[in-house]
Amino acid sequence: MQKSRFVAETAHEKITEWGDEVNNSQQLLATAATYAGLVYQILGETYCESTVDTGPLMQPDEVLAVSEQWFTTALDDIGSGDFEIVSTTSLKQLALLGRARVRLALGDLAGAAEDAAQISTDFVAYTTRDSSVRPRWNHVYRQLNVSGYSAVADVVQWEGGPVPFTGYRDLTIAADGMPTIADGVPDPRVPVLYLNEFLQDGVTDNYAQQKYLSTADPIPVARWAEAQLILAEIEGGTAAVGRINALRDVHGLPHYAGPTDATSMENLIIEERRREFFFEGRFLAEKLRKDLWFPRGVGSNHKAVQYGMATCFAMPLSEYQNNPNIPEGYEGPY
Incomplete structure (x- = not known):
């Protein structure tokens, strides 16, 4: 850096x-x-x-x-x-x-x-990658899909219960638009495949990401969806719901029709960011800014x-x- x-x-x-x-x-x-x-x-x-x-x-x-x-x-x-x-x-x-x-x-x-x-809706900026030399690789793909060193994590169980905003396996959206796990429409923003094998450690189940398919795949750095979620966080309420549903339309996902109080909307926007920017390097900043679990x-x-x-x-x-x-x-x- x-x-x-x-x-x-x-x-x-x-x-x-x-x-x-x-x-x-x-x-x-x-x-x-x-x-x-x-x-x-x-x-x-x-x-x-x-x-x-x-x-x-x-x-x-x-x-x-x-x-x-x-x-x-x-x-x-x-x-x-x-x-x-x-x-x-x-x-x-x-x-x-x-x-x-x-x-x-x-x-x-x-x-x-x-x-x-x-x-604008078509805006995107990338970190370009290619397969030539190690510093140019897409290391998400290399680490999770080639080397077998890492896997997509499940929900963290901690001190007797699940930790909110953790886990990326089997993420779905229910008919009423609520974010769910294995209960609704599969969320295409978080493509994960279980390979029915262990990682190199012989213990960890191999859930592999499917967002990047080669070491040459570019990684988004900034795009329109993030601007919409910034506006959603600032506006709140029904205006935020409208922006979230517009993002979901891009992926063919059910519209959100749940509560619009401040706490519900804050939690929804955190979850939308978590899913929308899967393996794009944005969620650590969100965890620190929102004082989420560590x-x-x-x-x-x-x-x-x-x-x-x-x-x-x-x-x-x-x-x-x-x-x-x-x-x-x-x-x-x-």
Whole structure:
């Protein structure tokens, strides 16, 4: 992540310095700024704390504020036009949706809604993948469908009961639109196949994802559905139901016809996000933002391995030890 941040920020600095000597300078500036914004967004959403270039420790909201600044810079670089880059046909919408994410996380609901409302139904941006060399692979497919190291998890049983918003096996939608498990229309957003075998450990049932079918399959980074769920969270009530049902129409799923009180809608939107962005790398940020369940060292998994304490990601130990602006002896939250 830090390498990507450094490259993006340095590129923006140097292209700004060189000015019109660089062909397509505005597109390159906007691309670098958008990528910098995305890196800071991921750091702010998923890391417990961060530093930049041996600077002081930054808390998540501070990192997200920098991310917002970079997305705004990208939009300024783009101006009234737009650019097509390798990962998307609309760099402007990628910057807008990235900023909407950050503004939602920072509590700027009006700003998030303004950005999200500008995302078109056909918008998508990808992390491109190919089968050439390991760093370019789709590692979801490699890990779950080739190597046999990991499987799609079932609902977590913890301290005598099931944990909400866990498990991706046999997910369905009931006739009344309620999210269910093995009771209704199979949810095509979460394609999982039981292979009737164990993983390499000889213990874990092999439930394989079917969303990505090769190491060359691209992985969505941002798309219209996320903008709609941002708006649904902000609007709530029947307006949110309308947006959720529009997303379900894309997949041929029953419309939601359940309660629309604040708690019911919050839970529904969490579940919709969980399913909609299956293996797209968005749910950890949602868990942290909504303070959802983590075992925090209590209990063990199906192999009797005790759960750890981690929730957010910690920086590498070397970043603590080699940074003169971090108090000596402090080595992170865990």
